Amino acid sequence: MRTLPNILITGTPGTGKSTLAQQVSEGSGLDWVDVSQIAKDNKLFEGFDSDYGCHVLNEERLLDEIEDQMEEGGKVVDYHGCDFFPQRWFDIVFVLRTDNTRLYDRLVSRGYSGKKLEENIQCEIFQTILDEARDSYEPSIVFELPSNTSDDMENNLEKIAQWVEQYKNNVNAIEM
Numbered sequence: 001m002r003t004l005p006n007i008l009i010t011g012t013p014g015t016g017k018s019t020l021a022q023q024v025s026e027g028s029g030l031d032w033v034d035v036s037q038i039a040k041d042n043k044l045f046e047g048f049d050s051d052y053g054c055h056v057l058n059e060e061r062l063l064d065e066i067e068d069q070m071e072e073g074g075k076v077v078d079y080h081g082c083d084f085f086p087q088r089w090f091d092i093v094f095v096l097r098t099d100n101t102r103l104y105d106r107l108v109s110r111g112y113s114g115k116k117l118e119e120n121i122q123c124e125i126f127q128t129i130l131d132e133a134r135d136s137y138e139p140s141i142v143f144e145l146p147s148n149t150s151d152d153m154e155n156n157l158e159k160i161a162q163w164v165e166q167y168k169n170n171v172n173a174i175e176m
């Protein structure tokens with residue numbers, strides 16, 4: 001068991017992953033591993049996906065880049081995909097879910113349009129990322145969280161903070 005847990009926050013773009021991950025990091029003292037930013041900073045891309053209108057992550061290079069940090073524990077990772085991370089890296093996986101109309105508005109205000117907008121809304125309608133998480137991790141560690149309102153955001157933060165405290169207590173109990 002790691003002294004501090006690793007948490008994965010996943011979901012369709014716009015569901016609130018980076019906002020929640022940053023707040024979890026501030027509240028629980030875990031380090032935020034911002035996969036999209038790390039990929040940009042280190043140019044870990046291999047081409048362009050015209051359906052989603054975004055650069056394609058070079059997953060192997062990203063995994064190499066963050067492996068040492070992940071082995072340390074105490075990390076919160078957010079990304080809009082989850083099947084390529086080693087299963088052993090995460091103690092718990094949260095999948096954020098947002099109603100279509102709200103997600104649509106968030107993505108439009110982010111400048112998404114056309115196929116990129118449609119593909120992302122469909123991704124949420126078909127619960128693609130939730131299924132991916134359930135297929136990639138032990139289903140008992142995968143939790144769906146609503147992310148529609150600021151109340152949802154607060155509840156999710158509270159839930160995750162409680163879980164982190166519980167994890168730390170369990171580690172202390174084992175060490176004693």
Ligand SMILES: Nc1ncnc2c1ncn2[C@@H]1O[C@H](COP(=O)(O)OP(=O)(O)O)[C@@H](O)[C@H]1O
Pocket residue numbers: 011012013014015016017018019020106146147148149150151152153
């Ligand atoms: N639960 C929520 N309630 C209201 N607005 C939210 C919520 N979660 C995220 N948002 C807003 O939606 C937008 C997208 O959030 P962001 O964290 O960037 O999503 P992601 O990282 O999943 O792409 C931001 O403007 C953010 O403030």
